[in-house]
Amino acid sequence: MEPDTETISAxxxxxxxxxxxxxxxxxxxxxxxxxxxxxxSNRDFRLPQVQRRIxxxxxxxxxxxxxxxxxxxxxxxxxxxxxxxxxxxxxxxLSVGMVQIPQGLSGVLLTRxxxxxxxxxxxxxxxxxxxxxxxxxxxxxxxxxxILNAMVADVLKTLNFSPVLTANGTFANFSDANYMKSYMxxxxxxxxxxxxxxxxxxxxxxxxxxxxTTYLPKTLIDAxxxxxxxxxxxxxxxxxxxxxxxxxxxxxxxxxxxxxYCMALPKANSTSIxxxxxxxxxxxxxxxxxxxxxxxxxxxxxxxxxxxxxxxxANHVHLHAESSVVAAKMVPHRFLPPTLPDLSNLSSxxxxxxxxxxxxxxxxxxxxxxxxxxxxYNISSNQELMAVGLCNVFSSxxxxxxxxxxxxGTVIQEKTGGKTQFAALIGAAxxxxxxxxxxxxxxxxxxxxxxxxxxxxxxxxxxxFMDIPTLWRxxxxxxxxxxxxxxxxxxxxxxxGLAIAMGFTFFIITVRSHRMKIVMLGHVPNTDIYRSLSDxxxxxxxxxxxxxxxxxxxxFANMRHFKDYLLHKMDMKAVPLDENEMRALISVSLxxxxxxxxxxxxxxxxxxxxxLPRIPYTEKLVKRLHRDDxxxxxxxxxxxxxxxxxKESSGSLTTGMSQTxxxxxxxxxxxxxxxxxxxxxxxRKRTWHSSDPGLDASTTLLCQEGxxxxxRESSTYPVHTIILDFSMVQFVDxxxxxxLRQMFHMFQNIGISVLIASCHFSVxxxxxxxxFFDNCVTKAQFFLTLHDAVLAALxxxxxxxxxxxxxxxxxxxxxxxxxxxxxxxxxxxxNKKDISSLTISRSELLNEEPISDLFHxxxxxxxxxxxxxxxxxxxxxEPTNREEEWERRWNYASDP
Numbered sequence: 001m002e003p004d005t006e007t008i009s010a011x012x013x014x015x016x017x018x019x020x021x022x023x024x025x026x027x028x029x030x031x032x033x034x035x036x037x038x039x040x041s042n043r044d045f046r047l048p049q050v051q052r053r054i055x056x057x058x059x060x061x062x063x064x065x066x067x068x069x070x071x072x073x074x075x076x077x078x079x080x081x082x083x084x085x086x087x088x089x090x091x092x093x094l095s096v097g098m099v100q101i102p103q104g105l106s107g108v109l110l111t112r113x114x115x116x117x118x119x120x121x122x123x124x125x126x127x128x129x130x131x132x133x134x135x136x137x138x139x140x141x142x143x144x145x146x147i148l149n150a151m152v153a154d155v156l157k158t159l160n161f162s163p164v165l166t167a168n169g170t171f172a173n174f175s176d177a178n179y180m181k182s183y184m185x186x187x188x189x190x191x192x193x194x195x196x197x198x199x200x201x202x203x204x205x206x207x208x209x210x211x212x213t214t215y216l217p218k219t220l221i222d223a224x225x226x227x228x229x230x231x232x233x234x235x236x237x238x239x240x241x242x243x244x245x246x247x248x249x250x251x252x253x254x255x256x257x258x259x260x261y262c263m264a265l266p267k268a269n270s271t272s273i274x275x276x277x278x279x280x281x282x283x284x285x286x287x288x289x290x291x292x293x294x295x296x297x298x299x300x301x302x303x304x305x306x307x308x309x310x311x312x313x314a315n316h317v318h319l320h321a322e323s324s325v326v327a328a329k330m331v332p333h334r335f336l337p338p339t340l341p342d343l344s345n346l347s348s349x350x351x352x353x354x355x356x357x358x359x360x361x362x363x364x365x366x367x368x369x370x371x372x373x374x375x376x377y378n379i380s381s382n383q384e385l386m387a388v389g390l391c392n393v394f395s396s397x398x399x400x401x402x403x404x405x406x407x408x409g410t411v412i413q414e415k416t417g418g419k420t421q422f423a424a425l426i427g428a429a430x431x432x433x434x435x436x437x438x439x440x441x442x443x444x445x446x447x448x449x450x451x452x453x454x455x456x457x458x459x460x461x462x463x464x465f466m467d468i469p470t471l472w473r474x475x476x477x478x479x480x481x482x483x484x485x486x487x488x489x490x491x492x493x494x495x496x497g498l499a500i501a502m503g504f505t506f507f508i509i510t511v512r513s514h515r516m517k518i519v520m521l522g523h524v525p526n527t528d529i530y531r532s533l534s535d536x537x538x539x540x541x542x543x544x545x546x547x548x549x550x551x552x553x554x555x556f557a558n559m560r561h562f563k564d565y566l567l568h569k570m571d572m573k574a575v576p577l578d579e580n581e582m583r584a585l586i587s588v589s590l591x592x593x594x595x596x597x598x599x600x601x602x603x604x605x606x607x608x609x610x611x612l613p614r615i616p617y618t619e620k621l622v623k624r625l626h627r628d629d630x631x632x633x634x635x636x637x638x639x640x641x642x643x644x645x646x647k648e649s650s651g652s653l654t655t656g657m658s659q660t661x662x663x664x665x666x667x668x669x670x671x672x673x674x675x676x677x678x679x680x681x682x683x684r685k686r687t688w689h690s691s692d693p694g695l696d697a698s699t700t701l702l703c704q705e706g707x708x709x710x711x712r713e714s715s716t717y718p719v720h721t722i723i724l725d726f727s728m729v730q731f732v733d734x735x736x737x738x739x740l741r742q743m744f745h746m747f748q749n750i751g752i753s754v755l756i757a758s759c760h761f762s763v764x765x766x767x768x769x770x771x772f773f774d775n776c777v778t779k780a781q782f783f784l785t786l787h788d789a790v791l792a793a794l795x796x797x798x799x800x801x802x803x804x805x806x807x808x809x810x811x812x813x814x815x816x817x818x819x820x821x822x823x824x825x826x827x828x829x830x831n832k833k834d835i836s837s838l839t840i841s842r843s844e845l846l847n848e849e850p851i852s853d854l855f856h857x858x859x860x861x862x863x864x865x866x867x868x869x870x871x872x873x874x875x876x877x878e879p880t881n882r883e884e885e886w887e888r889r890w891n892y893a894s895d896p
Contacts, residue, residue, distance in 0.1 A: 027779035092418030093426025105324035123400035128428035134387040137368035141409030196353035198392030210381030227489035229461035239447035242269025279452030321446035721793035727758035
């Protein structure tokens with residue numbers, strides 16, 4: 001078999017991608033490579049004082065973009081495919097238009113407010129035409145919605161208006177002048193509610209608040225539409241059984257309505273039930289008929305055929321079924337001319353109008369998104385808000401109800417092959433013409449047939465019940481969202497249920513996005529790859545290094561979990577500093593910032609207050625107590641604070657601890673008299689101070705000699721470095737960055753260095769804004785990659801694993817700070833000092849340096865250490881009266 005030529009040339013092509021480089025920190029990388037620094041947002045921009053002329057420029061491209069955005073009809077009208085789409089749109093328009101006729105006639109029976117018949121159809125035509133021009137969905141059929149009509153009918157209760165059509169099916173006496181006055185007031189109130197609904201939607205659209213739908217998942221949309229479909233089905237029971245009830249709206253309304261329907265079942269019309277079943281069977285049979293036109297499936301127009309057939313039969317044979325004939329005859333006014341709505345009562349209906357505006361819009365956008373996803377096109381949420389707002393404003397002129405997406409009409413338009421809004425335009429035109437010329441002919445159509453058409457078209461939404469088991473297996477969060485949304489909308493209504501569903505969804509999104517997952521990583525041998533220790537057996541933990549990967553952003557909601565997890569894995573716990581320790585930190589912080597330290601100070605009230613001292617941390621780390629070995633626990637017996645002198649003084653607080661800590665030649669050196677056990681001679685634990693290995697000019701060291709960095713029961717080696725992999729962290733808020741900075745200082749105080757790897761530049765920018773960096777926490781602790789951080793940690797601690805972790809040639813080019821520290825460490829490791837050189841006598845304290853600068857308190861762990869320190873006349877603190885002795889020595893140090 002001959003080898004592939006591409007396989008042979010592949011190594012040659014990849015050879016130029018083999019890179020040898022040194023360890024990169026963020027600090028060194030930004031020095032070597034220029035970074036585009038963004039201009040600060042809070043900078044004052046000053047325009048140069050020059051004479052400027054106002055210039056008007058006209059751009060055809062921008063003008064075209066604005067026109068297409070304002071009038072979405074041009075997007076599909078200019079690209080209309082006549083041969084492919086025209087017949088489909090004609091077919092869909094005929095079916096939708098014929099269904100809208102009986103829907104408009106039967107709407108009176110649900111609200112029991114007989115609006116002028118012609119006004120309703122004129123309103124539907126104007127709304128359809130408006131949405132065709134301004135709407136972005138290609139399949140939405142705009143029109144009245146039965147549940148919205150019932151919500152508008154609830155507004156009439158504010159006027160104490162009694163229904164025109166009573167529950168027993170008889171009409172009130174329209175010859176009564178008082179009753180007609182009340183009827184006209186009801187029409188005026190309906191028009192005002194619809195007008196205010198449209199105005200609210202237009203205002204929301206102007207402020208671009210349609211973006212809220214972006215944060216609503218598909219699960220919520222499916223559950224909401226499923227519950228809305230059940231509400232529509234229940235509202236059709238009046239037509240199915242031929243009975244009328246007092247239709248309730250509000251919380252638990254669906255259960256009240258079901259109860260009343262059950263109570264009224266003895267009065268049900270058998271003919272209506274039979275016609276409903278016949279229509280239901282015919283429509284289900286038509287779903288099995290497949291018609292393909294131009295390689296596209298088209299549904300059989302059974303709705304159109306059923307309406308025409310039953311209408312012809314009903315006009316020749318009396319079917320003894322409920323129809324809209326009686327309701328149409330009892331309407332006092334067939335047509336009322338369009339007028340402006342009455343704006344005097346807007347304050348009393350504002351809450352109802354806002355609820356209608358929200359439900360009308362979300363119902364429209366939910367259905368629109370559903371079919372836009374099916375047919376692979378996008379809709380604009382803000383443009384849809386403007387479109388439905390204009391539709392409601394025009395509808396109010398005809399004293400009609402608020403409009404939204406007609407769900408059954410939309411389903412029919414989509415399944416009959418409608419491609420564009422031209423189908424809705426044809427349907428609206430057919431509806432208006434047929435109603436004006438042949439309206440009396442369709443009034444005899446039994447309402448049960450219309451109920452069958454509506455119910456069958458609700459079945460696609462009910463099929464979403466089949467997705468519940470899949471949601472449970474795939475995503476528990478979305479499963480809970482589906483259940484809560486469906487239950488809230490079904491039980492509490494479309495308005496209150498929507499508010500609860502949105503609130504719960506935002507809560508779930510917040511919890512899920514802030515729920516932190518931290519993984520401990522290990523090194524895959526002979527690679528620069530790091531994987532989870534629990535998932536990969538080949539991954540091995542690096543000696544002396546703990547690697548934690550944060551799998552989410554860090555915020556105030558999860559920062560405590562982040563801290564507790566790290567301390568738990570390090571077998572430590574955080575203990576608050578006592579009052580004396582806080583005083584020590586505040587004192588050194590004041591001295592480091594150059595502020596005057598006075599016990600009593602008077603100042604003018606007009607003077608600006610001095611800034612509070614920045615305390616690096618408020619807690620100390622101690623070993624966690626274990627039940628099986630409580631005697632091995634240790635606490636911070638005494639505090640040692642030292643003021644070191646260094647060549648580079650920055651005036652900030654740094655902390656550090658080690659059992660074999662060394663300092664510069666000009667600094668005071670201190671070691672515990674106890675020899676180290678379980679370690680090699682050349683292996684020593686130490687603290688790494690960013691790019692400068694020397695201590696700061698003002699350093700506070702809170703030493704805890706008895707605390708081991710890792711419990712000996714769980715590990716045979718101490719931990720000297722913690723590496724945080726921030727490759728998956730998108731942001732760190734203000735409180736979390738403050739806690740992270742304190743954790744840097746706390747770990748630094750016990751001799752553990754904290755490094756951060758793969759931190760995005762946007763997160764570093766957040767740290768810079770939050771004053772995260774100081775001389776203890778610098779950009780030298782931020783590494784470009786995780787492998788760089790591991791190599792740096794091992795190099796600083798002289799681990800042999802550095803060569804093993806490197807790929808190809810060992811890393812020779814290190815940062816300047818790393819090389820300088822390594823030289824300093826090697827010089828100090830060659831010099832062995834006895835205990836006499838590590839301790840300082842009282843005379844030396846008094847003669848060489850001021851005692852206020854060189855006051856020491858040592859952590860006493862054994863009687864041998866106590867005697868050793870007493871031999872050199874070093875001041876010690878007795879464990880019995882430690883607090884009193886602390887005050888005495890503080891006063892002694894302040895005033896020698």
